Amino acid sequence: MAVPTLRAPALRRRPATKVTSRGDQVRTVSATTIMWLLVVLYGFPLLWFVLSSFKPAGDLFSYPLTLFPRNPTVAGYEQAWTSFDFARYFTNTLVVAISTTVLTVIASAMSGYALAKYSNWWLKAFFVCILATTMLPTEVILSPSFLVIRDLGLYNQLAGIVVPSVITATGVFMFRQFFSTVPDELLEAARIDGSSEISTFVRIMLPIARPIMLTLAIFSFQWRWNDYIWPLIVLNDPSRFTLQIGIQSIVGAENVNWSVLLGASVISIVPLVLIYLVFQRYVMSADINAGLKD
């Protein structure tokens, strides 16, 4: 009696474990396959784009299409670099993107903190107003914003593209949502210990919000780096143009100089890729709950 009872579960268990491990395997393999498929799906056009930038103009559209350049050349890059003041546009864009990003992160963190941790009726109304600004597309507020910038004397200044972009509802919202998850006890404990409001914010709240800061920084940098129509309208002096204006000028009314455009585009995405490579480590590994006990 004892033997069969002992065997029966063993027999039953063996196929059961096999099924789960096979199931796990299938699940892992299929998940990995899907991931790799996605990588190929996203990576292939990018790879084609980068490889095409090394093709001479005559090879770009020649049939049959080839992935690898037959006669690799950097002529497109050279022409892009010399056709307009690339270095200066690059610097301008960098100045704008970095200063806006820094200011955006500071302003969003402060407003987000205030909106989450101070309760006041007008703060709530203010928050709704900030959110409402996301409902208006840029084109709608283009003319009014332009008039404001002009009257402030920021027309044809780099500051004219920095100042209007500092406050973003998205940034404020991100910080507000994050700070509302931080327990009030932490704040109260700091107050009891005699920490002033500013030092509580700077020394306790900001460090735990690091992942949000870095995420917003990456977004903000990318937005400002790719901005086109606003800088085009505000800036008049070619010595203040940003990179996107330069790149867009390669696209003519009737035809496009593809080999130059490809070279210029590849150069222009390099800083974004670098920024992402540097910061993604922090974003991915940061523990949002660090320093908190629920």
Next chain:
Amino acid sequence: MSGSRTSRRAVLAGSLGVSLTGALALAGCGSESGSGGGSGGDASTITLWLSASEAQTAGYQELATQFKAKTGTTVTIVNVPYDGFQTKLRQAAQANSLPDVARAPSLDPIWTNQLQDLKAIATSATNKVDADLFQEGEDGKVLTIPSDITAAGLYINKSLFDQAGVTYPTDPAATWTWDDFLASATKVREATGAKYDLVYDNSPARIKAWIYTHGAEGFQLGDDGKFAYDAATIPVLQEFVDLNDDTVMPKSVWTSGADPNALFKSGQVVAYFSGVWQVADFATGITQFEWVSAPTPAQPVHATDINTGGKMVAFDNGDTAEAALQFVEFMFEPANYTQLVQKNGYLPVETGLDLQYPLTQQNALDAFALYQKEIELADPISSTGNKNGDQLTLDGKSISDDPTKDEMAKAINGQQTVQQAADNIVKLINQQIGS
């Protein structure tokens, strides 16, 4: 409570302070050099806005250098991207910082009242500007003179024609009909295994050439200020729609935005109907086969679509107004204009110029010679599209969104008949111009 209130204020004040300091610092570093707009009030510097490729900016650069040597006035050239140029001019008009001279894509009623009269330059006996290319307003002013003209035209893949042993005309005076051309192109396609006979630019201007060469008038602005089409237009457009059968022409160009330039460059298409601006691009961008400009087919009307490249305008910005006018005058002096035209590969608006384009490739040189002949032979209807546009501008109206592409795409897709497409085009254009 009061403590918390003060500290709240401190936080607000702090954040304000940080933002302001940042903004001021930036404003400070931005204001080192002189003004970029035209309203700087400094008559020794004027600005010229244009939208051109690097190669076509060169001619203006040269002009600016010579102008500086002659008058001492520096011309700052700003190359504005084509996409957004109109918007930028509009906003600049609001900011009171329009350039002094511009080569604008079109005139905008928002700033036409700030333009200077170019009549003396346009009608000058030495300049010999083609009188068909500019218009006087009701007040007798000429607000703009085109910097150059463009014409639609046909390109063929010579390598494929040679391989198939099919001949083609080379002289516009002895051109072929569309039927002859399509028959030859089909022969070439079948003999060489190419994919399509023809790709045709997806453009309201290029379709005009198709209509005119078939003897119809297309969409014209009437004396009543409304657009209308003649009865002959419908069968002609029907014929065009029928050619989009994925054998003679690929449907994708007119329906889903495929790039005809790229298709032709692939060497898989026998011919391409586009315009003179492709010459410079093909000269460097086609190395896999030989191409030539072929005469535009006439069935039976010898026509094309003649358009203006850019519209030269001089703004009245007070102190710099005189220098701006001087620059335009300088530009259209035959000797200077000849240089500009040669350098930029333009077709001239002035007659009687002796042009030698500095190109090394024979097919590119031949193309320019062919286009000049085509324009001489072209029926007067060829420039009506441009004239209609000028007339609208003088009336303070503009077509901001030409419906031709969308409506024709629907007809090619079988979503509506050609008759409906033509009716919609006229209706939508008339709505935009308020008639």
